[in-house]
Amino acid sequence: MKVLIIGGGISGLSAAYHLQKLNLPAQITLIEKEKRLGGKIETVCQNGFIIETGPESLVSYKPEAIHLCQELGLSSDIIHSIPENRKTSLYFNGKLIPLPEGIFSAFSAPAAQTVKALLKTPLLSPVGKLRMGLEPFIPAKKLEEDETAGSFFARRLGKEFFENLISPFLSGIYGGDPENLSMKSILPTFYSAEKKYGSFLKAIRANKKQKLPAEQTSPFVSLKNGLGSLVAKLSDSLINVSVEQGKIALSIRKNVKRYQVTLNTGETLEADIVLLTAPVQISGKLLKEIDPKLSDLLQEIPCSSASVITFGFNEKDLTPPLNSYGFLISRKENLPILACTLSSNKWEGRAPDGKFLMRFYANTILDDPKKITQLIFKHLDSVFKIKKDPELFLVHSHPRVMPEYRVYHQKKLEQIQTLLSNHKGLFLAGNAFQGIGISDCIQSGIKAAEQICQFIP
Ligand SMILES: Cc1cc2nc3c(=O)[nH]c(=O)nc-3n(C[C@H](O)[C@H](O)[C@H](O)COP(=O)(O)OP(=O)(O)OC[C@H]3O[C@@H](n4cnc5c(N)ncnc54)[C@H](O)[C@@H]3O)c2cc1C
CATH class of the missing domain: 1.10.3110.10 (protoporphyrinogen ix oxidase, domain 3)
Structure with a gap:
């Protein structure tokens, strides 16, 4: 049996890892569009700063990600956000309000x-x-x-x-x-x-009589060297999976017995089982020839874009809010950003001594990030009191990546499942279905691996 996984983000990697663990009599191949694995998860180290270009935390109340880190030998790298700084505020009417x-x-x-x-x-x-x-x-x-x-x-x-x-x-x-x-x-x-x-x-x-789980500790968790180290460990562990990076799946066809996946390299790969873990809009497009209705349903799940703007400052050049992980921004402020994370307040070791790391999150692709940043800092001057420009400025854009679970999402998932069941050997996983967090994606990969296991005789 040949299993082909499309997409090497955390969903695809987690599915590959669990399939490998299940020790199936199958040949597993994973195709990833980029040269790099991890999808939205990426850690960049620059000038001594540890920068997350996408997600920056795991949550302890959804334990799949932490379990996976532990299983991969990363237990001693797990860090908890600094508890005494756990305050979060809302920027509202020009002020920060806890x-x-x-x-x-x-x-x-x-x-x-x-x-x-x-x-x-x-x-x-x-x-x-x-x-x-x-x-x-x-x-x-x-x-x-x-x-x-x-x-x-x-x-x-x-x-x-x-x-x-x-x-x-x-x-x-x-x-x-x-x-x-x-x-x-x-x-x-x-x-x-x-x-x-x-x-x-x-x-x-x-619920007042319920015992509090770790009342004083923050629910946020990360890894000492960033979440990219989870991706690195996960990829290294895939010894029985053929991982092909820099290859794009362009179309999927089906004959009586098998699926044919055409790649940008001109190759066509045959598989008995195909697991799609690419962003939902892309998975939808790939299924156009096999099932136009299923393809449409997937593409109907709206996805918004995201941008992360990261700044590294000299500590003496600004006065960030004390004891705080950061703040959310009320839409009434009409600013092009939705949140600010004070990474140096939230995590140990994200910036070298004497430096301060922080990031803004926007739900669009920013046309002119530098200009927008100037506007934001001008607006937020009373919050940061910036004396000098940052020494590090990075922008990462993620077009159409955040699926929006609109009303009746569960009904849509049932329809998708019904159509999918007409295609033996075809499976879906990823952040568009039962949760967008990293743990949800890991869980969706595990579930897909288990379904594939049941399918293989
Ligand atoms: C800015 C931002 C901040 C976030 N913050 C958090 C957070 O703090 N905590 C948290 O838990 N979650 C967070 N999330 C959500 C979480 O990161 C994502 O939902 C999750 O990483 C998605 O994983 P995935 O594998 O499903 O998809 P992706 O990471 O998108 O992976 C899909 C992969 O498929 C590949 N691909 C696409 N097309 C093809 C093709 N045709 N052929 C082959 N490969 C293809 C892509 O290159 C990609 O590698 C955040 C997301 C963003 C964007």
């Missing part, structure tokens, strides 16, 4: 702490707080239907709660329009809390 802790860990944080933080936050007006307090009296929706995040939070906790507290977080993670994201897909715990307890605030209270 975000109340525990909104998204509301079901594991102590109820009193979460409620107190919400009552104290200046991000809600007295009317907004009153509206939030009415939440237990709002009848729960009975139907099992999906709902947009905008509608769910506005209905239960008020529009102001959504706009000032929820929307910036969702923008920072998903990039696209947070209003239209699917509650069932992106915040299933909140969605089911309403179904189970009838109210979000009642659900928080019901």
Whole structure:
């Protein structure tokens, strides 16, 4: 049996690694478009700075990535974000306002702490707080239907709660329009809390007796030498997989028995099993000839772009906010960026002594990053008090990479699964299906490997 994996990002690499572990009677080949493996994950070392050009953290509450690091012998490289700096703020009305802790860990944080933080936050007006307090009296929706995040939070906790507290977080993670994201897909715990307890605030209270997992530690984790070291270890471990970098899959056809994948090199590879892990729009295009309907469904999943702008400063040339991982930016500020991570405050060892590393995240491709940066720093002058230009300035653009899980995403996945089941030996994995985080992608690779294992006689 020949297995062909298309795409060498974390989803494809994780699938290849797990297939190898399952020791199947199959020949496994992985095709990657770029000369480099890892897809969105890349660490660059420059002037003593350790720079993540895409993702910069793993989350401990989704343990697949940490388990994989441990399995690959990276346990001693795992670092936790610096706990005393864990404050995150929202840049709103020209000021940094601390975000109340525990909104998204509301079901594991102590109820009193979460409620107190919400009552104290200046991000809600007295009317907004009153509206939030009415939440237990709002009848729960009975139907099992999906709902947009905008509608769910506005209905239960008020529009102001959504706009000032929820929307910036969702923008920072998903990039696209947070209003239209699917509650069932992106915040299933909140969605089911309403179904189970009838109210979000009642659900928080019901969980007050739960023991806190690592209450004081931040949920963010990384690797001493950056996330690129996970990709490097993973690739090195693929001794029974033929990895072909710098080759692009251009089309897929199928005859009665096998798939034929044509590459940019002119080669056509035959395979009994094809696993697509390329970005969803590309996987969709590759399936055009085999199944136009499936192809369309995949391409209908909207994807927003992302840019990361990294700066390395001399510490004495700016005054970054203290004890803080960074801040989110309210859309009301009309700035072309959504978040700022103060990497040197968040992680040990990201900058050489006397230097400071930070990055901005935007949900577009920036036409003129230098000009935009000047505009941002001018706007944020009161936050950073910059005295001199940075010594390091890097921009990384990621066109159409962040799938937006819009309302009824789960229904779409069911339709995709139904169509996919008509094509024996064809599988899909990646960040467009059951989660966009690195752990979700690893999990999707593992799941695909297990499905392939069941398929092989
Ligand atoms: C700026 C940014 C910040 C992020 N921050 C975080 C974070 O902090 N934590 C977190 O958990 N997640 C984060 N994410 C999300 C996470 O990084 C991605 O969802 C994940 O890395 C996607 O992995 P993947 O393997 O599914 O896709 P990709 O990484 O996109 O890999 C797909 C691969 O397929 C290859 N390919 C494409 N076309 C072809 C073709 N025709 N033939 C062969 N190969 C092809 C590509 O070159 C690529 O290597 C972030 C993402 C971005 C963009």
